[in-house]
Amino acid sequence: MNGALPLIWRKFGERYDLDGNFCETCGTAFFPARPVCPSCRRRGKLVPKKMPKTGKIVSFTEVFTGPAGFEHETPYFIAIVELDNKARLLTQIVDSEKERVKIGAKVGKVFRKISDIDPEGPIAYGYKFKVVC
Amino acid sequence: MVGIVGYGVYVPKYRITVEEIARVWKKDGKAISAGLNVKEKAVGSFDEDACTISVEAARRALAHSGIYAANLGAVYVGSESHPYAVKPTASIVADAVGASPELTAADLEFACKAGTAGIQMCLALVESKMPAWIKYGMSIGADTAQGRPNDALEFTAASGGAAFIVGKKEDEVIAEVLDTYSYTTDTPDFWRRQHAEFPRHAGRFTGKPAYFKHVIAGANGIMKRVNMKPSDFDYAVFHQPNGKFPIRVAKQLGFEKKQIEQGLTTPLIGNTYSGSMMIGLASVLDKAKPGEKILAVSYGSGAGSDAFVLEATKNISKKRPKKTVFDMFEEKEYIDYAEYVKFRKKLKSL
Amino acid sequence: MRSVSIIGTGCTVFGEHWNKSFRQLIAEAGIEAIQNAGVEGKDIEALYGGNMASGRFIGQEHVGALIADQLGLNPIPATRVEDACASGGVALRSGYMAIKSGEYDVVAVGGIEKMTDVGTDQAAIALGGAGDQETELFHGASFPALYALMARAHMNKFGTTEEQLAAVSVKNHKNAMLNPKAQFHREITVADVMKSSYIASPLKLLDCSPITDGAAAVILCETEKAKEICEQPIEIIASGQASDTLALPGRKNLYETMAARVAAKAAFEKAKLTPKDIDFAEVHDCFTIAEILAIEAIGFCEKGKGGPFTEQGKTALDGEIPVNVSGGLKGKGHPVGATGVAQAVEACIQLQGKAEKRQVKDAKIGLAHNVGGSGATATVHLFKAAEGRK
Numbered sequence: 107m108n109g110a111l112p113l114i115w116r117k118f119g120e121r122y123d124l125d126g127n128f129c130e131t132c133g134t135a136f137f138p139a140r141p142v143c144p145s146c147r148r149r150g151k152l153v154p155k156k157m158p159k160t161g162k163i164v165s166f167t168e169v170f171t172g173p174a175g176f177e178h179e180t181p182y183f184i185a186i187v188e189l190d191n192k193a194r195l196l197t198q199i200v201d202s203e204k205e206r207v208k209i210g211a212k213v214g215k216v217f218r219k220i221s222d223i224d225p226e227g228p229i230a231y232g233y234k235f236k237v238v239c
Numbered sequence: 240m241v242g243i244v245g246y247g248v249y250v251p252k253y254r255i256t257v258e259e260i261a262r263v264w265k266k267d268g269k270a271i272s273a274g275l276n277v278k279e280k281a282v283g284s285f286d287e288d289a290c291t292i293s294v295e296a297a298r299r300a301l302a303h304s305g306i307y308a309a310n311l312g313a314v315y316v317g318s319e320s321h322p323y324a325v326k327p328t329a330s331i332v333a334d335a336v337g338a339s340p341e342l343t344a345a346d347l348e349f350a351c352k353a354g355t356a357g358i359q360m361c362l363a364l365v366e367s368k369m370p371a372w373i374k375y376g377m378s379i380g381a382d383t384a385q386g387r388p389n390d391a392l393e394f395t396a397a398s399g400g401a402a403f404i405v406g407k408k409e410d411e412v413i414a415e416v417l418d419t420y421s422y423t424t425d426t427p428d429f430w431r432r433q434h435a436e437f438p439r440h441a442g443r444f445t446g447k448p449a450y451f452k453h454v455i456a457g458a459n460g461i462m463k464r465v466n467m468k469p470s471d472f473d474y475a476v477f478h479q480p481n482g483k484f485p486i487r488v489a490k491q492l493g494f495e496k497k498q499i500e501q502g503l504t505t506p507l508i509g510n511t512y513s514g515s516m517m518i519g520l521a522s523v524l525d526k527a528k529p530g531e532k533i534l535a536v537s538y539g540s541g542a543g544s545d546a547f548v549l550e551a552t553k554n555i556s557k558k559r560p561k562k563t564v565f566d567m568f569e570e571k572e573y574i575d576y577a578e579y580v581k582f583r584k585k586l587k588s589l
Numbered sequence: 590m591r592s593v594s595i596i597g598t599g600c601t602v603f604g605e606h607w608n609k610s611f612r613q614l615i616a617e618a619g620i621e622a623i624q625n626a627g628v629e630g631k632d633i634e635a636l637y638g639g640n641m642a643s644g645r646f647i648g649q650e651h652v653g654a655l656i657a658d659q660l661g662l663n664p665i666p667a668t669r670v671e672d673a674c675a676s677g678g679v680a681l682r683s684g685y686m687a688i689k690s691g692e693y694d695v696v697a698v699g700g701i702e703k704m705t706d707v708g709t710d711q712a713a714i715a716l717g718g719a720g721d722q723e724t725e726l727f728h729g730a731s732f733p734a735l736y737a738l739m740a741r742a743h744m745n746k747f748g749t750t751e752e753q754l755a756a757v758s759v760k761n762h763k764n765a766m767l768n769p770k771a772q773f774h775r776e777i778t779v780a781d782v783m784k785s786s787y788i789a790s791p792l793k794l795l796d797c798s799p800i801t802d803g804a805a806a807v808i809l810c811e812t813e814k815a816k817e818i819c820e821q822p823i824e825i826i827a828s829g830q831a832s833d834t835l836a837l838p839g840r841k842n843l844y845e846t847m848a849a850r851v852a853a854k855a856a857f858e859k860a861k862l863t864p865k866d867i868d869f870a871e872v873h874d875c876f877t878i879a880e881i882l883a884i885e886a887i888g889f890c891e892k893g894k895g896g897p898f899t900e901q902g903k904t905a906l907d908g909e910i911p912v913n914v915s916g917g918l919k920g921k922g923h924p925v926g927a928t929g930v931a932q933a934v935e936a937c938i939q940l941q942g943k944a945e946k947r948q949v950k951d952a953k954i955g956l957a958h959n960v961g962g963s964g965a966t967a968t969v970h971l972f973k974a975a976e977g978r979k
Contacts, residue, residue, distance in 0.1 A: 107722050117723065122335040137838075138724060165745070165843050167737035167789040169729065173713035176729040178581070179285055184734045184789070186838050194838035196725050196738075200284060201252050203572070209745050217294040217335055218286040219322075220728060229322055230727070231290065231331065 108175055108221035114230045121232030124157035124215065126193060135193040159215040160238065161189035166199065166207055175223035183207050187235055195233075202237035214238040241366050242415035242549065244375065244406035245304020248521045248564050249295035250399040250508055253282040254571045255579045257394045263576045264389050275394055276482025280509025282574060283383045283398035285582045289318040290328045292381040292514075294335045296402040300377065301336060303560040304411070306404055308337040312373020313364050314344040317353025317380045317513045318400075319431065319438070321346050332379065342373070350429060351478055352539030354380020354401070354513045359419050359545060361405035375406045380513035387437035388585060395481050397509030401517035413555040414524060414533065417548040420461035422453055429540035440540075446484075449542050454478065454488050457536045457544030465548050469493040473531040476502030476519040478538035480510045501526050502535075507568050520549075522564035527551040592812035593688045594822035594975050597626020598934040603803040603922030604772040611647050611703040612659050614804040618927075619660045619699055622806035627818060630660065633808070634693040636667040639680030639700035640926035645715035647706050656699055673719035674875060676700065677805070677929025678959030678968030682828045684809045685970075694811045700930030701804035712800050716925070719962040721836035733797055733876065735837055735963040737789035740878035742843035744791065746893065749881065751791050753896030755782035757877035758795050758919050760905055765916025767906075767947035772801055772922030796877040801922030805931035812975060823937045824975040826954075829856035830968045837963050844893075849886035849958060849967035856969040857888075862954065864888035867910060867971075869939055869949040871932035873960040874917040880904075883958050884912060887969070906947060914939065914947045929959035929968060936972040 107113060119125035126137035130151040134143065137157050143150030166185035169176075176182070183199035185207070199207055200218060213235040221230040256279040261268030272278060283292065293316050301308050314333040321328045329344035343364075347353035361376025381400025386393035406412060428449035431438035441449075454477055462468060469475070475498045477485040482505050489499045502519035505511075511518060516537040523533055533549040580586055599621025601614050609617075615638070623630060638656040643649045657667035670680040677700030684698040704712055717726035720735050743749050759779055765771035777795060785794040815822035831851035834840055841847065857863060864887055872887070874880035881895035889910045890898040898904065904912035915921045915935040918928060936955040938944045955972045 108727055113723070118334055123337060165738040165742040167734050167741060167791075168787065169731060169734050169737075169789045170787045171713075171731065171733070171789070172710075172729055173717050173726065173731045174710040175714075176731075177710055178584075179729065182729060184728065184730050184738065186738055186843065196728055196730055196836065196838050198728055200286065201572075209741070217291050217298070218284075219288060219291055220286070229288075229290075231294075231335070234286070 108230060109224045109227045111228050114228055122217070124159065124233060126155055126157045127152045128155035135191040137189070137193040137195050157193055158190040161187045161213055163207065163209055163211045163213060164188050164194065165209060175221055185235070187213055198234045200234045200236055206237040211237045212239050240409050240412050240415050241362055241405065241407040242412040243403055243524070244411040244413060245300045245306055245404040245558065246401060246521045246524055247296045247299025247303060247560070248401045248518050248567060249292050249299065250281045250567055251283040251287055252571050253284060253574050253582065254279045255282055255574055255576065259576055260394055271394060276486070276506050277395050277509055278506055280395060280397035281399050281511065282579055282582055285584065287398065288322045288383055289320045289381045289400070290322050290331050292383065292398060292400040293328060293332045293379045293402065296379055296381060296400045297332055297336045297377060299560065300402040300404050304404055304558055306375055309339045310374050311338045311377055312342050313361055313376035314338060314342060315347055315357030315360060315378045317347040317349070317357050317378065318382050319348055319350055319512055320382045320385060324433070349543060350539035350541050351512045351515055352537040352543060352545055354378055354517050355537040355545040358403055358405060359421070362416055362419060365405050365407050375404055377402055377404045380517040382512035382514055384510060384512045385437050392440065395505070395510040397511045399508055399511035399518060400514040401521050403517065410554065412552055413558045414527070414549040414551050417550055418461055418465050420457065420464055420546045421543060422456040422460055423543035424453070426542035428542055445540065449540060450480065450484055450538055451488055451491070453542050453544040454536050454538050455492060457546035458492050458534060461546035461548055467548065471532060472498060472534045474501055474523045474527065475499050475534040476516055476523055477536050478516045479503065479505035479519060482506040504564065518564060524555065525559060525563040527555060529553040529555060591689055591691060592824055593685045593809055594812045594815040594824045595807045595933065595937050596810045596815050596819040596822050597622045597628070597808035598937050599625060600770055600805040600931055600934045601803050602770045603801050603924060605705050606802040607705065609802065611643065611649065611701060612655065614703060614802060615656050615699055615701045616659045618804035618806040619656065619697065622697065622808050626808035628695060628808060630662055632695050633662055633665060633697045634695055635665055635687055636662055636697045636699070637670050637680040637683040638667065639670050639676035639930055641671060641673050641676045641702060642715040642718060642925070645718065646702065646704055662697070672966040673961035674873070674925040675929055675959045675961030675966040675968055676926040677931065678957065678970065679830065679929065679966065681807065681929055681933055681970060682830055682968055685825055685828050688809055688811050694814055696809045697806060698809060698930060699804065699806040700927035702924035702926040703802050704800045704924060705802050709800065724836050731789065733789040733792050736876040736878055737792045738837060739843050739882065739963070740791050743878060743881065746844045747896070749896035751783065752779055753900045754796055754877040754881065755779045756900045757874060757880045758782050760899065761874060761913050761917040761920040764906060764914050764947060765920025768916045768921055771916040771920050772799055773916070773920050792876055792878070798875045798918040798923040801924040803922060803924035803927045803931070805927045805934050807930060807933050816976060817978060820977045821941045822975040822977050823940050824973050825970055826973045827856040827859035827971040828968070829853060829859070831855065833965050835962065835965045846882045846886045846960070846964040846967065848964055849883060849960060849969070852967040852969040853887045853958070856971050860971045862971065866954055867956045868952045868954050869911040869914055870956040870958065871915060871935050872912055872917070872958040873928070874913055874919050875923055877919070879960065880912065880917065887956065887958060906949065911949050914944070914949055932957035932959060933970065940972055940974040
C-alpha cells in the first residue's frame with residue numbers, strides 16, 4: 107500500500123507536519139487524529155492540533171530483516187516515541203549512532219523519504235526522528 | 240529596500256573522504272585531495288534527496304527569520320537532482336513547511352545556478368508593482384549531486400542545500416540586495432540528458448571557456464554597474480565546483496584570500512551544486528557585520544552566472560541562526576565507499 | 590443455557606507444503622474432522638472459516654464459499670472470519686455463538702493459511718497488515734519489529750532477559766519433538782537461540798515462529814446432542830474475546846497485552862474458574878515474548894515474572910502449568926489463520942488423553958489463547974471433557 111497515491115496524498119498533513127487532534131474535554135492529544143475520543147466518546151470535543159516536534163524514545167528495535175520495500179534499508183531503527191504532549195507514534199530513528207538510541211533519549215523530527223518502492227511511482231515523504239542530545 | 244530576510248542551510252551528516260574514494264580506484268588520494276582542495280564531501284543518507292534537503296533548509300530559514308510560512312508568496316527550488324522529472328519539488332516543499340496554497344511555485348534547473356536564478360525571481364516579485372505582489376519569496380538551491388563512479392566528479396559531487404527568503408520590510412532585511420546581474424551564453428561544458436543517470440562533462444573545457452569566463456563576466460559586469468572594485472567588498476563568494484577554482488577566479492578578479500575564506504565551504508563538504516554558492520553566502524551572512532558588502536557570483540554549466548551585491552544591515556546580528564554553517568559541518572559521521580554506494584543507490588540491484 | 594462441544598477434529602501436518610494448495614489443505618483437515626465426528630456432511634448446518642490473508646498469499650478472496658465448495662457442503666451458509674492471526678480463534682467463537690444462540694446444532698469451523706506461495710518479503714507485507722498499515726507497516730515496522738518493541742519495553746520494565754525469552758523457544762521446540770504434526774523436529778538450546786541472528790533486536794531468528802502452511806478443523810455440536818453421537822465430546826466451557834488499539838503507540842503501555850487480559854478474565858468469570866484450575870494451555874507464541882506476555886495476561890504468573898517463570902521450567906510439559914505442549918506456534922508452526930483452530934484441536938487431543946508422548950497427566954481443563962496482530966484482538970477459550978456416549 108506504500109505506493110498507493112491517494113493514500114499518500116491524504117496523509118500529507120499528518121506525515122509532513124504531525125497534524126493530529128486534541129480532546130478539549132479530557133485534555134488528551136491524539137496522533138494520528140481520532141474520529142472519537144475513546145475516553146469521552148460523545149462528551150468529547152475534538153479539535154485539530156499540530157503535535158510537538160520533539161519527544162523521547164519509549165521503546166526501540168533495530169530491524170535487520172525488513173518487509174518488501176525496506177529490504178535494502180536494513181539495519182534501521184524503529185521506535186515508539188512519546189511526544190512532549192504525551193501522544194505516541196511509531197517512527198524510524200535516523201542519523202543517530204547506535205549507542206545514542208536508547209529508552210529515554212530525546213529525539214527531534216526530520217523530513218525524510220519514507221517509502222520509495224517503485225522507481226516510476228510516487229515517493230512518500232514524511233516524518234522520521236533523530237536523537238538530538 | 241529589498242533583500243534577504245532569512246536563510247537556512249542543511250547538509251547531511253555523512254561524509255566520505257576523497258582519499259577513501261581514491262582508495263577504491265587505486266588512485267593517489269592525497270594528491271587528488273590537494274589538487275582539488277577538497278578533503279571530504281557530504282553524502283545524503285538513503286532516505287534523503289533534493290526534496291528532503293530543501294524542506295530541512297526551508298524550515299531552518301523560516302524558523303530563524305521568524306517569517307510565517309503562510310506569508311510566502313513564492314517557492315522556487317533549483318536543483319539538478321529533482322526527485323521527479325515531472326512533478327515539482329517546490330510544491331512538496333511549500334506544503335511541508337506549511338505555506339498557503341495561494342503562492343506561485345516552480346522547479347528550476349540551470350545546472351548549479353538554478354537556486355540563485357530563483358532568488359532573482361523572488362527579488363523581482365517582491366519588488367513588483369503589480370497588484371499581485373508578494374510579501375516574501377523563498378528560493379532554495381539543493382542537490383544530491385550525482386558523480387559517476389570513477390569519474391573526476393565523484394570526488395566532489397556532494398549533497399546539501401540552502402534556502403533564502405527574500406523580502407522588503409526594512410526591519411526584517413538582514414542583507415540588502417543592491418543589484419543583481421546575469422551573464423549567459425550557450426556553452427555546453429556539462430550536461431545530463433533526459434533519462435541519463437549521471438551527468439557528463441567536457442573535461443578541461445569546463446574551466447577557462449566555461450567557469451572562468453562566466454564567473455569573471457558576471458563579477459566584472461555587476462561591479463561595473465554598481466561602480467565598485469574588489470577592494471570595496473568585505474566578502475566575495477563564488478560558485479565552488481572544487482576548492483581550487485574559486486580561489487583562482489578570486490585571484491584573477493583581484494580579490495584577496497581573506498575576502499573569500501568565510502564563503503569557501505567546498506573543501507569541507509564538496510560541491511553541493513545548486514547549493515554551492517548559496518551555502519557559501521549563508522556562511523558569509525553568519526559573520527557579516529552591519530554595513531559590510533558582499534559580492535556573490537554563482538555559476539551554472541550550460542552556461543551562466545548570476546551575480547549579486549549585498550550589504551548587511553543592522554538587523555543581521557539578531558536574525559541569523561545561532562549555529563553557524565561551519566558549526567553544522569562538524570556534525571558528521573564518516574562512511575566508507577561501500578556505505579556510500581548503498582546510500583546513493585549506485586548498485587544496480589538497489 | 591445451551592452448551593457447545595467439539596465432536597470431531599482434523600489437522601494437517603504443519604510445515605512447508607510445496608505440493609499442496611490452499612484447497613487441498615483445508616479439504617484434508619475438514620474431511621478428517623467430519624469423519625472423526627462421526628457425522629455426515631448433510632448434518633452440518635453452517636461453516637465458519639478462519640483465514641487471515643489469502644488475498645495477499647494466494648490472490649484469492651471469498652474463501653468461506655471456497656471451503657464449503659471444496660468440502661461438498663453447499664448450500665449451507667459459509668462465512669470467512671478474519672481477525673489477523675486470531676482468525677482461527679474468532680472463527681471458533683463464531684461457531685460457538687451460532688450454536689449458543691439456538692440457530693444451529695452442528696457447525697463446522699475451519700482455519701487455514703497457505704503462506705509459502707509468496708517470498709518471505711511479501712509474506713512480511715501480508716503479515717504486516719495485521720498491524721496498522723498507515724502508521725506502522727508504512728514506516729517499515731515488520732511484525733517482528735512490533736513484538737521487539739514490546740520485548741524491549743518488557744525487558745526495560747521488569748528486567749526480563751534475552752536468555753529468558755530463549756527459554757520459551759527451547760521448551761516449545763522440545764515439545765514439538767513429541768508432536769508428529771509439528772513443523773520442527775529439532776531440539777535447540779538457549780545458546781542456539783542466543784547465537785541466531787537478530788531479526789529485530791532483541792528478537793532473533795529463533796525467537797520467531799516460522800512461515801507455515803497448514804489447516805485445522807473442528808466440528809461443533811450442541812452438547813446434549815453431542816453426548817448422543819460422540820464418545821468423548823469436549824465442551825467449550827467459556828469463550829472470551831477482547832480488542833485493543835490496532836497500533837502499538839495507542840496502547841497504555843507496551844509491556845502487557847490488555848485485550849488478552851480482558852478476554853481471559855471474561856472466560857474465567859463465565860466458567861467460574863481461576864488460572865489455578867487450568868491443567869494446560871495453548872498460547873499464542875508467535876514470538877517468544879508473546880508467550881511471556883500471554884502467561885502474564887492469563888494470570889499463570891505475576892505480571893512481569895513470565896521470564897523467570899519460564900526459565901524455571903514451570904511451563905514445561907511436567908511443570909506447574911504446561912504451556913504449548915503441542916510445540917506452540919514456534920515449534921509446531923504458525924499458519925496464521927489456522928492457529929486458533931489448531932489450538933482447539935490440541936486441547937481436544939489432550940483432554941481425550943490421546944496426546945501420547947506429550948500427554949499432560951490428568952488433564953481436565955485446557956485453555957487456548959489466540960492473538961491477532963500485536964494484540965489488538967485476543968480470544969481465550971476454556972475446554973473440559975464432557976461425559977460422552979457410553
